[in-house]
Amino acid sequence: DSAGAYVxxxxxxxxxxxxxxxALRKISGVVPxxxxxxxxxxxxxxxxxxxxxxxIQPNDTFFGLTGPGVVKSVLGEDVTADxxxxxxxxxxxxxxxxxxxxxxxxxxxxxELLNYIPDNNSQLAPVQETSDPIDRKTWDIEILLKKAFNxxxxxxxxxxxxxxxxxxxxxxxxxxxxxDRARNTIVALGRMGGNVVGFVAxxxxxxxxxxDIDAAYKNARFIRFCNLYNIPVIFMEDTTGFRPGKxxxxxxxxxxxxxxxxxxxxxxTPRFLLILRNxxxxxxxxxxxxxxxxxxxxxxxxxxxxxxGPAGIEFVYKKELREIRGLVKxxxxxxxxxxxxxxLLAKRYEEELMNPNEALSLG
Numbered sequence: 001d002s003a004g005a006y007v008x009x010x011x012x013x014x015x016x017x018x019x020x021x022x023a024l025r026k027i028s029g030v031v032p033x034x035x036x037x038x039x040x041x042x043x044x045x046x047x048x049x050x051x052x053x054x055x056i057q058p059n060d061t062f063f064g065l066t067g068p069g070v071v072k073s074v075l076g077e078d079v080t081a082d083x084x085x086x087x088x089x090x091x092x093x094x095x096x097x098x099x100x101x102x103x104x105x106x107x108x109x110x111x112e113l114l115n116y117i118p119d120n121n122s123q124l125a126p127v128q129e130t131s132d133p134i135d136r137k138t139w140d141i142e143i144l145l146k147k148a149f150n151x152x153x154x155x156x157x158x159x160x161x162x163x164x165x166x167x168x169x170x171x172x173x174x175x176x177x178x179x180d181r182a183r184n185t186i187v188a189l190g191r192m193g194g195n196v197v198g199f200v201a202x203x204x205x206x207x208x209x210x211x212d213i214d215a216a217y218k219n220a221r222f223i224r225f226c227n228l229y230n231i232p233v234i235f236m237e238d239t240t241g242f243r244p245g246k247x248x249x250x251x252x253x254x255x256x257x258x259x260x261x262x263x264x265x266x267x268x269t270p271r272f273l274l275i276l277r278n279x280x281x282x283x284x285x286x287x288x289x290x291x292x293x294x295x296x297x298x299x300x301x302x303x304x305x306x307x308x309g310p311a312g313i314e315f316v317y318k319k320e321l322r323e324i325r326g327l328v329k330x331x332x333x334x335x336x337x338x339x340x341x342x343x344l345l346a347k348r349y350e351e352e353l354m355n356p357n358e359a360l361s362l363g
Contacts, residue, residue, distance in 0.1 A: 001037075001038040001039035001040070001041065001045075002039075002041050002042075002044075002045035014044070017044035017047075017048075020048055021044075021047060021048070021051065024048065024051040024052070025051065028051065028053075029121060029228045030120060030121050031119070031120050031121075032053040032054075032117045032118070032120075032225075032229060033051075033052040033053050033054075034052060034053065034054045034055075034056065034110050034113055034114075035048070035049035035050075035051075035052035035054065035055045035056070036049075036055075036056050036058075036103070036106045036107070036110065037049050037055065037056065037057040037058065037061050037063055037096070037106075038058070038061065038103055038106070039061055039062075040061070040062050040063075040067075040081070041061075041062065041063035041064075042062075042063070042064060042065070042066060042067045043065065043066070045063065046063040046064055046065055046085070049063065050095055053117075053225060054097045054098070054113060054177075055090075055095065055096050055097050055098075056096070056097065056098045056100060056106045056109050056110065057087045057090060057091070057096040057098070057099055057100070057106075058087070058099075058100050058101060058102050058103055058105065058106050059086075059087055059099065059100070059101055059102070060082075060086075061086070061087065062081040062082065062084070062085045062086055063085050063090075064084050064085030067081065067084070068080060068081050068084055071084065087099040091178070091180040091181060092180060092181055093181070094178055094181050094182075094214065094217060094218060094221070097177055097178050098177075098178075098179075099180060112175060113175070115128075116175060116189040116191075116196050117189075117196075117229060117231075118229050118230065121228055121229055121230065123230070124196075124230050125195075125196035125229065125230070125231055126196070127194050127195055127196075128170075128191060128194045129194055130170045130171070130191065130193065130194045132170040132171050134192065134193040138167045138168065140163070140167050141163075141164050141167045141168075144159065144163060144164070145159070145276075145300070145302055155277060155278060155302075155304060156208070157204075158204050158205040158206075158208075159204050159205060159238065159276070159277070160203065160205040161186055161201040161202065161203045161204070161205070161209075161236055161238065161276070162176070162186055162188075162201075162203070164201075164236065164276070165186065165188060165190065165199050165201060165236070168190070168192060168234075169190035169191060169192060170190070170191040170192060170193070170194065173190065173191070174188045174189065174190030174191075174199070175188060175189045175190070176188040177189070177222055178218055178222075181214060181218055182212065182214035182215040182218045183203060183205075183206040183207075184202070184203050184206040184207040184208075184209055184210060184211070184212065184215050185200070185201065185202060185203060185209070185211065185215040185218055185219055186199065186200075186201045186203050187199065187200050187201075187218060187219060187222035188201075189231070195232075196231055196232075197231065197232050197233065197234055198222065198223075198225075198226040198231045198232065198233040198234070199233070199234050199236065200219050200222060200223060200233060200234070200235050200236070200288075201235070201236035201237075201238075202236065202237055202238045202239040202276075203238075204238045204239070204277070204278075207243065208239070208240055209238050209239040209240070209278075210239055210240060210241060210242065210243040210283075211239060211241070211242045211243065211257065211260070211283055212242070212243040212248055212253065212256075213248060213251050213252060213253050213256040214256075216242075216253070216256035216257050216259060216260040217256050217259060217260070219260045219263070220256075220259040220260040220262070220263040221263075223260070223263040223264060223267055224263050224266070226267070226269060227263070227266060227267045227268055227269060230269055231269060232269050232270040232271065232272075233267060233269060233270075233271045233272070233288075234271075234272050234273075234274060235271065235272065235273045235274065235287060235288040235294075236273075236274050236276055237273060237274070237275045237276060237277075237278075237279050237283075237284070237287050238275075238276040238277040238278055238279075239278060239279070239280070239283045239287075240278050240280050240283070240309055241280050241281045241282060241283040241309075242257055242281075242282055242283055257282070257286065260286065261286040261292070264286065264287070264288050264292050264293070265292050265293060267288075267293065270295050271288055271293065271294055271295055272288075272294065272295060272296045272297070272298070273287070273288045273289060273294045273296070273297045273298070274298050274300070275297070275298070275299040275300060275303045275305065275356070276300055276302065276303070277300070277302050277303060277304065278304050278309070279303065279304070279305040279306075280304075280305070280306055280307070280308060280309050281306075281307055281308060284305060299356040300356070301356065303355075303356035304350065304354040304355070304356075305354065305356065306353050306354040307353075309354075310346060310349070310350070312349060312353065313342075313345050313346055313349045316349060316353065317345045317348075317349065320345060321342065321345065324338050324341045324342060324345075325338065
């Protein structure tokens, strides 16, 4: 809670900030730190909290490099503190990890976080005894997946992956990190058999689970935290790939994807991949498979892994499709015949190049 450097102190006040920046940087990756944003923070005071491992910001607080007054004088823009640096802004950019109601709620969130993280990087996260058996059947997951895959939209049916995470964790308890940002991916801390694990999961309930810029950076930051503090990670894959589009390319999706990929390759804690459904192209290649260092990969029977999704038939069966469409165009066969033949090719493509047995046979 700081309005910035003390002006009468001169440059000496700035030296104090520099020393604080340096001290926090030196413990980064050695001791986890939790920062709470209380009140109004501007200037140097806005850098300090984000240097921590986690940042908690209550409602009706502000932090930013400049306040509304400076924005008005320099740019001539009228903006409120909340619009400039309130929790609604920072929770979307990933600057803030948790938004809470007030300072009391922030302290409660601190206690909740401490329940999952170790004291330093030479220790393991605290283990808690649990009455939830490790071999408990997860019937709800089976029901959820069957309902999704038997629906008219089949493998494209949105599935909220947080429900699956809840079913896997002891007593259904887990702590989602940055819950307001990039909902197409879920990162969370939970326990299985009393041991803390991290979850990185594509969430097809939002944007088909495609990995965009925000999702990639969100994943990368969380994975690096788990790597630093000895937390095993379970990746859960259900995505049709990286999000395409002009805005994503202009925004640096390649750089963001590379940050996520580097974090995954650098991960030295036990890590596992559970393929729930779709695993295509570059997203599959960069999402903790065996070549990138996974210790174990499990593919559900619902898995479809391939270089491309169903659209891949246009490349694999180009000759066959040309012949089918040529016959229909020449009116030697009916349009319905053409539809039926293409459906057979689509089925063949799925059986030969998208099924989990094929993927497993190739490693």
